[in-house]
Amino acid sequence: MRAILTNVFDNPILTRELRRRMRGRALIFSIIGYIGLMTLATLMVLMTYSPSVFSTLNTKMLADLANTGSSLFRWITIIQSLLVLVIAPTITAGMTTGEKERKTFDFLRVTTITPWMYVTGCFLSTVFYVGLALICAFPLLSLTFVYGGVTPSSVFSTFGLLLGGSLILSSFGLYVSSIRERTRTAQGVIVFTIFAVLFGGVFLYNKAATVFGGGAGGLAGTISTLLTPGGIPAWLSAAFIIGFITWIFLLLATRKLFEPESTRAFSHWQFLAIAFVLIAPQLLAAHGAVLGEEIALVFYLTGQVLMLIAVLCFGVGRMEVGDEIWHLKRLVPVLRPFDQTVPFLVVLGALWWFSVTKFHNIAAGITSAPAGIMEIFLPISIASFAAMCALARLATSLTVGRSGAGAITASVMIVLWLIVPLIGSALYQLSPDMIGLAQYLIRLSPFILLFDSVGSPEGYAAFGDTMGVNAMVCYTYIALLVGLVVVGEYKRWKRWRGFDYHYDMPART
DSSP states (O other), X not given: OHHHHHHHHSOHHHHHXXXXXXXXXXXXXXXXXXHHHHHHHHHHHHHHHOOOTTSOOSHHHHHHHHHHHHHHHHHHHHHHHHIIIIIHHHHHHHHHHHHHXXXXXXXXXTSSOOHHHHHHHHHHXXXXXXXXXXXXXXXXXXXXXXXXXOOHHHHHHHHHHHHHHHXXXXXXXXXXXXXOSOHHHHHHHHHHHHHHHHHHHHHHHHHHHHHHSSHHHHHHHHXXXXXXXXXXXXXXXXXXXXXXXXXXXXXXHHHHXXXXXXXXXXXXXXXXXXXXXXXXXXXXXXXXXXXXXXXXXXXXXXXXXXXXXXXXIIISSOTTTTTOOHHHHHHOGGGTTOOTHHHHHHHHHHHHHHHHHHHHHHSSEETTOOTTHHHHHHHHHHHHHHHHHHHHHHHHHHOSSHHHHHHHHHHHHHIIIIIHHHHHHHXXXXXXXXXXXXXXXXXXXXXXXXXXXXXXXXXXXXXXXXXXXXXXXHHHHHHHHHHHHHHHXXXXXXXXXXXXXXXXXXXXX
């Protein structure tokens, strides 16, 4: 607690950023331009939608007034959303990269400023600026109460969502800034990611609404049920989710701040804590409940994404020493050839197997899920996870840095889990006689298998399992695992033979 208070109230980075930003002309002119843009939008809405003062007071006029208020609220919210989506992350994207471009970042490393202190100062200064800009819109938003059509709860909930979005995007901007060297590159990555997530999110939302049936309204109800388990208020669940995502990006920014290439995104304990926070509540909520296919699919996808992140985070690393405990390997020579990440990944796979089995057993029933799907999904999920871990270790032995090995692993994942299933779908559409090969290519991806089985059980049952395709997929991943382990570990062993632990391995106190 004392460290948190020090990072907030005795933070030289926060003091510097606030003085530089609040005392400059840029803040004044930007706020004036922002308020002027909202005022212009308000004037245009009132001139377009507001009924004439000479109109007779009747039901139609009251409806027009309510429409004017809701239109005014909508347009001001759109302008505020642009501020949150574009300005907030681009500001934080230039903080660390700006220090690097001015050649002052190395001076920060020799000071007593910790990574958390630096990241917290940059983050809070941007949040204060965005909060000030959002508060400036309240006088214009108060006009909506004169016309009606908007409740105070809607105004405050929208303000909370925009502020929460600014927290997430500002922390994401700091993370991108910590791993990039140029401001323009960091800003380009952020803008591309934001619009990719927006358009991709809309596409996935519509696709999920079509797959699950009931349209967007039914899917929105399911999402609301997931966010408010056990009667928890929606605002409290939303605040927890926003805070959790923000904390993850800030944690990534601190770990990548000074050594972005050699430091893993998460430590082993941090990753386990994050996985526990994501998986444990879903296990508790499923206890004795009759689950819909949407909720079950969320659980399976959450775990599968965590496994993918574990591969990219822990499967790659410095080949000679990885992320071991230095003094332990110095004291115990027998442990020197071994990497502690290997047993960690094995334990992680075992925990995923246990979680899925437990989830399937404690639920009273999963509606619309085909029988035996767990017996199919679990082996494919675990086998593909093990094969990708071996691939990551082989990619590490073939490259110098962590980013190169991660890029190779991610590229192979995209090919196997996205491009190959798309080829299989096209093959099935063009030549229905080749159903066995098409089914084999499609089910190489655990994600596609989940959507086919849980999201669309009728189509999955109709597709069948001709020629034992599921077993062939498992055998393929097992054969790939064996081949990658033999080649990759042999290369690592050859490199380890020439590694001197007394001189090449840095000490850790």
